[in-house]
Amino acid sequence: MSFSSSSRGSRSSRMTFEFGRTHVVRPKGRHQATIVWLHGLGDRGSSWSQLLENLPLPNVKWICPTAPTRPVSLFGGFPSTAWFDAQDMSEDAPDDLEGLDATAAHVANLLSTEPADIKVGVGGFSMGAAAALYSATCHIFCQYGNRSPYPVNLSSVVCLSGWLPCSRMLRNRVAGSNETVMRAASLPILLCHGSGDDVVAYEHGEKSARILHSAGFQSLTFRSYNGLGHYTIPEEMDEVCRWLTDNLGLQGS
Template sequence: LFHLTVVSLYLLFLKAVVTLSLVLIDYERKRYMGSCGLLLGLAPMRLHLNSSIARCSATFLCDPSCFKQIRPICMASASTSSKPKLQSGRKLSFGTTHVIQPKGEHRATVVWLHGLGDVGASWAEALEDLPLQNIKWIVPTAPVQPVAVMAGFPCNAWFDVGSLTEEGPNDLEGLDASAAHVAELLSKESANVKLGVGGFSQGAATSMYTTACSFIGSYSDGTSFPCKLNITVAISGWLPSTKTIESRLKENPEAIKGAKDYSIFLGHGTSDEIVLYKFGQKSAVALQALGFSSLVFKTYKGLGHYTNSTEMEDICTFLKERLQLQG
């Protein structure tokens, strides 16, 4: 009986150890997936703006309920057309879209795209507080999908990222799907309203790709891009599929006749250890070489992979001037 009791206690102990181990493994897996690359610093960004300062912090939980609740704003649910069926068989389901109505006369609509592993809600609050009363902000959420740079772990991503190098693989299907989602969100805007796209990190990369589609007039598969953009803002990002975009634009010089007058703002911090500063520089050089001579590239000394009040103030000034908005 004594031996049976000892064996039973030992088995219970082993069961407890295994259970605890599984719980810890599951916790670490969720934390790792939620951060979408904590070791690489690809953590969701949260921006909080008040009258004088901007504070950024990383949120390492993948559950959107962990984000601080923002005050109620209009919520636009994704339609079935925003879930493209791609040739590869992938199915992408875009998340919640936040719509922030302008406080004054509606003169422009800008779709703002969050970074890798983030959600639209974390940027909606900050954009709502910007002193841009004539802009309607549309802030969507990327679909959850496996990301190669994270060993296939799934998180919110506009496209699959294999590498930030120029030789890295390009997920043109994912880029096209996200660009199509941006176009769909802008499709119901009035003809007299100027249209724009912007974003942070991977969202910035997607916004630059969407801009290229607008000028080329089609996606990589030849399907027509349905709208013309007027302005682009991209911070802490890079131009994805650079060689493909350069090739397509050079093959169609008619498509970039208006490039010299198109407004692009690129901002990048010199201390960005995630999307290196040199990638921002290369993106600016590549776009300028393609004819986007009105492009503004701002350097922020000491700024890491986040934004601050100085950069946001520069963005506000840029949007007001280029879109001729009320001050």
């Protein structure tokens, strides 16, 4: 699937992002929630769909898309699957707003056909977690970075070993609207990060959590894992399952 991105009045050329294959894990029980899960840099949707299929969340449908293959500045321009271009894996890096908007629109499109009574969310790992947090900001502002309307009402956001893109923009814009403040306060977000992460440093995850909280995201949970590197462990995924069950009101079957 492709998504053409161009902001009005922008001098930048129109870019087309060709997204890869999407893998879907159907709910084993009564369908109550759908979550789009975004993989990390250089990965693909299939590797996460296998892990998510085995979680004890029978009421959740998982949608695992694959990012476009594109030049990545972090790799000296070498192409890789990536949700947006990144020069650095931190909240201080320059923001690829066009790539972030394209990914947020792709996530919204994947969720757009879900039934009205199904709660929808987005989560991810590493760069995918960063893209998920960007979708959270689109949700509270009801618009993408290019000011086009954002159509999805998110019920949860999960971020594993990630960081917050566009952090400077977020801090400057939230206070301007009571509705934005209310949406930020009511959106549940779970951030998990390992203290031994040598790819996205723990301090970036912790700082991103502080920025989100100070911007008004009051329903935010931050979990740290002593010695955990840039990967997931059963203990962390157990926390994700507990948190989703509580925040989405999931039933047992």
